Amino acid sequence: MQKKYFSSILLPLSILGFSQIPNFPNKEQLHPSAVQNYSTNNFTHPQKNQNIPALPSSFSSSNTSRIQQQNMTMVQNDFKRIEAEEKEKRQHKYYSDEIQKQESKIYLFNSLADKKGTKAYYTAFSNLSKFNPEDYSVTDAVFIVENAYYNDDKNFQSTFQNSIQKAVKIIQNQIISEKIDETDNSSKNLAIF
Known part of the structure:
Protein backbone atom coordinates (compact mmCIF):
# COMPACT_ATOMS: atom_id res chain seq x y z
CA MET A 1 0.00 0.00 0.00
CA GLN A 2 2.80 2.38 0.95
CA LYS A 3 4.67 1.50 -2.20
CA LYS A 4 1.69 2.52 -4.36
CA TYR A 5 1.16 5.71 -2.35
CA PHE A 6 4.77 6.83 -2.70
CA SER A 7 4.95 5.89 -6.36
CA SER A 8 1.80 7.91 -7.07
CA ILE A 9 3.39 10.94 -5.41
CA LEU A 10 6.92 10.45 -6.76
CA LEU A 11 5.91 9.93 -10.39
CA PRO A 12 4.44 13.44 -10.89
CA LEU A 13 7.29 14.96 -8.89
CA SER A 14 9.88 13.20 -11.02
CA ILE A 15 8.21 14.46 -14.15
CA LEU A 16 8.26 18.00 -12.80
CA GLY A 17 11.81 17.69 -11.50
CA PHE A 18 13.33 16.50 -14.77
CA SER A 19 11.38 18.68 -17.13
CA GLN A 20 12.99 21.73 -18.65
CA ILE A 21 11.76 25.19 -17.76
CA PRO A 22 10.94 27.09 -20.95
CA ASN A 23 13.01 30.09 -21.96
CA PHE A 24 10.89 33.20 -21.64
CA PRO A 25 11.68 36.15 -23.85
CA ASN A 26 13.60 38.99 -22.27
CA LYS A 27 11.79 42.22 -21.55
CA GLU A 28 12.81 45.02 -23.88
CA GLN A 29 14.32 48.09 -22.40
CA LEU A 30 11.92 50.99 -22.64
CA HIS A 31 13.25 54.24 -24.02
CA PRO A 32 12.50 57.33 -21.94
CA SER A 33 10.94 59.04 -24.95
CA ALA A 34 8.34 56.27 -25.28
CA VAL A 35 7.09 56.79 -21.72
CA GLN A 36 4.43 59.44 -21.15
CA ASN A 37 5.50 62.58 -19.40
CA TYR A 38 3.63 62.82 -16.13
CA SER A 39 5.71 65.63 -14.73
CA THR A 40 3.59 68.30 -16.40
CA ASN A 41 -0.04 69.02 -15.71
CA ASN A 42 -1.32 68.25 -19.22
CA PHE A 43 -0.52 64.49 -19.10
CA THR A 44 0.02 64.11 -22.81
CA HIS A 45 2.30 61.93 -24.82
CA PRO A 46 5.41 63.86 -25.83
CA GLN A 47 5.26 62.69 -29.43
CA LYS A 48 1.62 63.71 -30.00
CA ASN A 49 0.70 67.01 -31.54
CA GLN A 50 -0.49 69.50 -28.93
CA ASN A 51 -2.52 71.64 -31.33
CA ILE A 52 -6.30 71.35 -31.20
CA PRO A 53 -7.79 71.78 -34.67
CA ALA A 54 -9.96 74.83 -35.20
CA LEU A 55 -13.27 74.85 -37.05
CA PRO A 56 -12.80 75.24 -40.79
CA SER A 57 -13.50 78.65 -42.25
CA SER A 58 -16.17 77.18 -44.51
CA PHE A 59 -18.18 76.30 -41.40
CA SER A 60 -20.45 79.31 -41.37
CA SER A 61 -23.95 80.13 -40.22
CA SER A 62 -25.44 78.76 -43.44
CA ASN A 63 -23.97 75.35 -42.59
CA THR A 64 -25.39 75.49 -39.07
CA SER A 65 -28.87 76.25 -40.38
CA ARG A 66 -28.57 73.33 -42.83
CA ILE A 67 -27.50 71.05 -39.96
CA GLN A 68 -30.38 72.31 -37.85
CA GLN A 69 -32.77 71.57 -40.71
CA GLN A 70 -31.35 68.07 -41.02
CA ASN A 71 -31.74 67.58 -37.28
CA MET A 72 -35.34 68.80 -37.40
CA THR A 73 -36.07 66.42 -40.30
CA MET A 74 -34.58 63.51 -38.35
CA VAL A 75 -36.61 64.43 -35.24
CA GLN A 76 -39.80 64.67 -37.33
CA ASN A 77 -39.07 61.30 -38.94
CA ASP A 78 -38.55 59.79 -35.47
CA PHE A 79 -41.89 61.18 -34.28
CA LYS A 80 -43.64 59.83 -37.40
CA ARG A 81 -42.06 56.40 -36.86
CA ILE A 82 -43.08 56.36 -33.17
CA GLU A 83 -46.60 57.46 -34.08
CA ALA A 84 -46.85 54.69 -36.72
CA GLU A 85 -45.65 52.10 -34.17
CA GLU A 86 -48.21 53.30 -31.61
CA LYS A 87 -50.97 53.22 -34.25
CA GLU A 88 -49.99 49.65 -35.15
CA LYS A 89 -50.05 48.66 -31.44
CA ARG A 90 -53.52 50.22 -31.03
CA GLN A 91 -54.80 48.39 -34.11
CA HIS A 92 -53.33 45.11 -32.87
CA LYS A 93 -54.97 45.60 -29.47
CA TYR A 94 -58.28 46.50 -31.10
CA TYR A 95 -58.25 43.39 -33.30
CA SER A 96 -57.20 41.12 -30.44
CA ASP A 97 -59.99 42.57 -28.28
CA GLU A 98 -62.50 41.99 -31.09
CA ILE A 99 -61.35 38.41 -31.51
CA GLN A 100 -61.64 37.84 -27.77
CA LYS A 101 -65.18 39.30 -27.81
CA GLN A 102 -66.16 37.01 -30.69
CA GLU A 103 -64.71 33.97 -28.91
CA SER A 104 -66.44 34.77 -25.65
CA LYS A 105 -69.89 35.27 -27.17
CA ILE A 106 -72.54 32.98 -25.82
CA TYR A 107 -74.44 31.44 -28.66
CA LEU A 108 -78.08 31.04 -27.83
CA PHE A 109 -79.70 28.26 -29.78
CA ASN A 110 -83.39 27.55 -29.98
CA SER A 111 -84.66 25.63 -27.01
CA ASN A 155 -84.70 -1.12 -16.69
CA PHE A 156 -81.09 -1.14 -15.48
CA GLN A 157 -81.18 -4.50 -13.73
CA SER A 158 -83.03 -6.45 -16.39
CA THR A 159 -81.67 -5.15 -19.67
CA PHE A 160 -78.34 -3.45 -19.27
CA GLN A 161 -76.88 -5.68 -16.58
CA ASN A 162 -77.99 -8.80 -18.47
CA SER A 163 -76.20 -7.67 -21.64
CA ILE A 164 -73.02 -7.00 -19.64
CA GLN A 165 -73.21 -10.47 -18.09
CA LYS A 166 -73.60 -12.02 -21.56
CA ALA A 167 -70.48 -10.17 -22.76
CA VAL A 168 -68.54 -11.36 -19.69
CA LYS A 169 -69.52 -15.00 -20.38
CA ILE A 170 -68.44 -14.72 -24.03
CA ILE A 171 -65.04 -13.33 -23.00
CA GLN A 172 -64.56 -15.98 -20.30
CA ASN A 173 -65.36 -18.75 -22.83
CA GLN A 174 -62.82 -17.29 -25.25
CA ILE A 175 -60.15 -17.15 -22.52
CA ILE A 176 -60.82 -20.82 -21.68
CA SER A 177 -60.93 -21.99 -25.31
CA GLU A 178 -57.68 -20.23 -26.20
CA LYS A 179 -56.04 -21.31 -22.91
CA ILE A 180 -55.07 -17.77 -21.89
CA ASP A 181 -53.36 -17.44 -18.53
CA GLU A 182 -55.67 -15.59 -16.12
CA THR A 183 -52.74 -13.64 -14.64
CA ASP A 184 -51.66 -12.31 -18.05
CA ASN A 185 -53.46 -8.96 -18.28
CA SER A 186 -52.28 -8.21 -21.83
CA SER A 187 -53.75 -11.44 -23.17
CA LYS A 188 -57.01 -10.82 -21.28
CA ASN A 189 -57.23 -7.31 -22.77
CA LEU A 190 -56.70 -8.75 -26.25
CA ALA A 191 -59.48 -11.25 -25.63
CA ILE A 192 -61.81 -8.46 -24.50
CA PHE A 193 -60.90 -6.46 -27.58
Whole structure:
Protein backbone atom coordinates (compact mmCIF):
# COMPACT_ATOMS: atom_id res chain seq x y z
CA MET A 1 0.00 0.00 0.00
CA GLN A 2 2.80 2.38 0.95
CA LYS A 3 4.67 1.50 -2.20
CA LYS A 4 1.69 2.52 -4.36
CA TYR A 5 1.16 5.71 -2.35
CA PHE A 6 4.77 6.83 -2.70
CA SER A 7 4.95 5.89 -6.36
CA SER A 8 1.80 7.91 -7.07
CA ILE A 9 3.39 10.94 -5.41
CA LEU A 10 6.92 10.45 -6.76
CA LEU A 11 5.91 9.93 -10.39
CA PRO A 12 4.44 13.44 -10.89
CA LEU A 13 7.29 14.96 -8.89
CA SER A 14 9.88 13.20 -11.02
CA ILE A 15 8.21 14.46 -14.15
CA LEU A 16 8.26 18.00 -12.80
CA GLY A 17 11.81 17.69 -11.50
CA PHE A 18 13.33 16.50 -14.77
CA SER A 19 11.38 18.68 -17.13
CA GLN A 20 12.99 21.73 -18.65
CA ILE A 21 11.76 25.19 -17.76
CA PRO A 22 10.94 27.09 -20.95
CA ASN A 23 13.01 30.09 -21.96
CA PHE A 24 10.89 33.20 -21.64
CA PRO A 25 11.68 36.15 -23.85
CA ASN A 26 13.60 38.99 -22.27
CA LYS A 27 11.79 42.22 -21.55
CA GLU A 28 12.81 45.02 -23.88
CA GLN A 29 14.32 48.09 -22.40
CA LEU A 30 11.92 50.99 -22.64
CA HIS A 31 13.25 54.24 -24.02
CA PRO A 32 12.50 57.33 -21.94
CA SER A 33 10.94 59.04 -24.95
CA ALA A 34 8.34 56.27 -25.28
CA VAL A 35 7.09 56.79 -21.72
CA GLN A 36 4.43 59.44 -21.15
CA ASN A 37 5.50 62.58 -19.40
CA TYR A 38 3.63 62.82 -16.13
CA SER A 39 5.71 65.63 -14.73
CA THR A 40 3.59 68.30 -16.40
CA ASN A 41 -0.04 69.02 -15.71
CA ASN A 42 -1.32 68.25 -19.22
CA PHE A 43 -0.52 64.49 -19.10
CA THR A 44 0.02 64.11 -22.81
CA HIS A 45 2.30 61.93 -24.82
CA PRO A 46 5.41 63.86 -25.83
CA GLN A 47 5.26 62.69 -29.43
CA LYS A 48 1.62 63.71 -30.00
CA ASN A 49 0.70 67.01 -31.54
CA GLN A 50 -0.49 69.50 -28.93
CA ASN A 51 -2.52 71.64 -31.33
CA ILE A 52 -6.30 71.35 -31.20
CA PRO A 53 -7.79 71.78 -34.67
CA ALA A 54 -9.96 74.83 -35.20
CA LEU A 55 -13.27 74.85 -37.05
CA PRO A 56 -12.80 75.24 -40.79
CA SER A 57 -13.50 78.65 -42.25
CA SER A 58 -16.17 77.18 -44.51
CA PHE A 59 -18.18 76.30 -41.40
CA SER A 60 -20.45 79.31 -41.37
CA SER A 61 -23.95 80.13 -40.22
CA SER A 62 -25.44 78.76 -43.44
CA ASN A 63 -23.97 75.35 -42.59
CA THR A 64 -25.39 75.49 -39.07
CA SER A 65 -28.87 76.25 -40.38
CA ARG A 66 -28.57 73.33 -42.83
CA ILE A 67 -27.50 71.05 -39.96
CA GLN A 68 -30.38 72.31 -37.85
CA GLN A 69 -32.77 71.57 -40.71
CA GLN A 70 -31.35 68.07 -41.02
CA ASN A 71 -31.74 67.58 -37.28
CA MET A 72 -35.34 68.80 -37.40
CA THR A 73 -36.07 66.42 -40.30
CA MET A 74 -34.58 63.51 -38.35
CA VAL A 75 -36.61 64.43 -35.24
CA GLN A 76 -39.80 64.67 -37.33
CA ASN A 77 -39.07 61.30 -38.94
CA ASP A 78 -38.55 59.79 -35.47
CA PHE A 79 -41.89 61.18 -34.28
CA LYS A 80 -43.64 59.83 -37.40
CA ARG A 81 -42.06 56.40 -36.86
CA ILE A 82 -43.08 56.36 -33.17
CA GLU A 83 -46.60 57.46 -34.08
CA ALA A 84 -46.85 54.69 -36.72
CA GLU A 85 -45.65 52.10 -34.17
CA GLU A 86 -48.21 53.30 -31.61
CA LYS A 87 -50.97 53.22 -34.25
CA GLU A 88 -49.99 49.65 -35.15
CA LYS A 89 -50.05 48.66 -31.44
CA ARG A 90 -53.52 50.22 -31.03
CA GLN A 91 -54.80 48.39 -34.11
CA HIS A 92 -53.33 45.11 -32.87
CA LYS A 93 -54.97 45.60 -29.47
CA TYR A 94 -58.28 46.50 -31.10
CA TYR A 95 -58.25 43.39 -33.30
CA SER A 96 -57.20 41.12 -30.44
CA ASP A 97 -59.99 42.57 -28.28
CA GLU A 98 -62.50 41.99 -31.09
CA ILE A 99 -61.35 38.41 -31.51
CA GLN A 100 -61.64 37.84 -27.77
CA LYS A 101 -65.18 39.30 -27.81
CA GLN A 102 -66.16 37.01 -30.69
CA GLU A 103 -64.71 33.97 -28.91
CA SER A 104 -66.44 34.77 -25.65
CA LYS A 105 -69.89 35.27 -27.17
CA ILE A 106 -72.54 32.98 -25.82
CA TYR A 107 -74.44 31.44 -28.66
CA LEU A 108 -78.08 31.04 -27.83
CA PHE A 109 -79.70 28.26 -29.78
CA ASN A 110 -83.39 27.55 -29.98
CA SER A 111 -84.66 25.63 -27.01
CA LEU A 112 -85.46 21.98 -27.63
CA ALA A 113 -87.18 21.55 -24.27
CA ASP A 114 -90.53 20.83 -25.93
CA LYS A 115 -89.15 18.00 -28.10
CA LYS A 116 -89.72 14.37 -27.24
CA GLY A 117 -86.84 12.83 -25.24
CA THR A 118 -85.28 16.12 -24.12
CA LYS A 119 -86.34 15.58 -20.52
CA ALA A 120 -84.42 12.27 -20.46
CA TYR A 121 -81.18 14.03 -21.46
CA TYR A 122 -81.66 16.73 -18.82
CA THR A 123 -82.23 13.99 -16.25
CA ALA A 124 -79.13 12.11 -17.46
CA PHE A 125 -77.03 15.27 -17.22
CA SER A 126 -78.33 15.91 -13.72
CA ASN A 127 -77.52 12.34 -12.65
CA LEU A 128 -74.01 12.45 -14.17
CA SER A 129 -73.33 15.77 -12.43
CA LYS A 130 -73.98 14.12 -9.07
CA PHE A 131 -71.19 11.55 -9.59
CA ASN A 132 -68.01 11.84 -7.55
CA PRO A 133 -65.27 12.49 -10.15
CA GLU A 134 -62.73 10.58 -8.06
CA ASP A 135 -64.82 7.44 -7.59
CA TYR A 136 -67.67 6.48 -9.88
CA SER A 137 -68.97 3.46 -11.75
CA VAL A 138 -68.31 3.51 -15.50
CA THR A 139 -71.12 1.00 -15.91
CA ASP A 140 -73.59 3.37 -14.25
CA ALA A 141 -72.38 6.34 -16.33
CA VAL A 142 -72.72 4.44 -19.62
CA PHE A 143 -76.14 3.15 -18.60
CA ILE A 144 -77.41 6.67 -17.79
CA VAL A 145 -76.35 7.97 -21.21
CA GLU A 146 -77.72 4.96 -23.10
CA ASN A 147 -80.93 5.05 -21.11
CA ALA A 148 -81.43 8.72 -22.10
CA TYR A 149 -81.21 7.67 -25.75
CA TYR A 150 -84.01 5.17 -25.16
CA ASN A 151 -86.04 7.88 -23.35
CA ASP A 152 -85.67 6.24 -19.90
CA ASP A 153 -87.74 3.17 -20.84
CA LYS A 154 -85.06 0.54 -20.07
CA ASN A 155 -84.70 -1.12 -16.69
CA PHE A 156 -81.09 -1.14 -15.48
CA GLN A 157 -81.18 -4.50 -13.73
CA SER A 158 -83.03 -6.45 -16.39
CA THR A 159 -81.67 -5.15 -19.67
CA PHE A 160 -78.34 -3.45 -19.27
CA GLN A 161 -76.88 -5.68 -16.58
CA ASN A 162 -77.99 -8.80 -18.47
CA SER A 163 -76.20 -7.67 -21.64
CA ILE A 164 -73.02 -7.00 -19.64
CA GLN A 165 -73.21 -10.47 -18.09
CA LYS A 166 -73.60 -12.02 -21.56
CA ALA A 167 -70.48 -10.17 -22.76
CA VAL A 168 -68.54 -11.36 -19.69
CA LYS A 169 -69.52 -15.00 -20.38
CA ILE A 170 -68.44 -14.72 -24.03
CA ILE A 171 -65.04 -13.33 -23.00
CA GLN A 172 -64.56 -15.98 -20.30
CA ASN A 173 -65.36 -18.75 -22.83
CA GLN A 174 -62.82 -17.29 -25.25
CA ILE A 175 -60.15 -17.15 -22.52
CA ILE A 176 -60.82 -20.82 -21.68
CA SER A 177 -60.93 -21.99 -25.31
CA GLU A 178 -57.68 -20.23 -26.20
CA LYS A 179 -56.04 -21.31 -22.91
CA ILE A 180 -55.07 -17.77 -21.89
CA ASP A 181 -53.36 -17.44 -18.53
CA GLU A 182 -55.67 -15.59 -16.12
CA THR A 183 -52.74 -13.64 -14.64
CA ASP A 184 -51.66 -12.31 -18.05
CA ASN A 185 -53.46 -8.96 -18.28
CA SER A 186 -52.28 -8.21 -21.83
CA SER A 187 -53.75 -11.44 -23.17
CA LYS A 188 -57.01 -10.82 -21.28
CA ASN A 189 -57.23 -7.31 -22.77
CA LEU A 190 -56.70 -8.75 -26.25
CA ALA A 191 -59.48 -11.25 -25.63
CA ILE A 192 -61.81 -8.46 -24.50
CA PHE A 193 -60.90 -6.46 -27.58
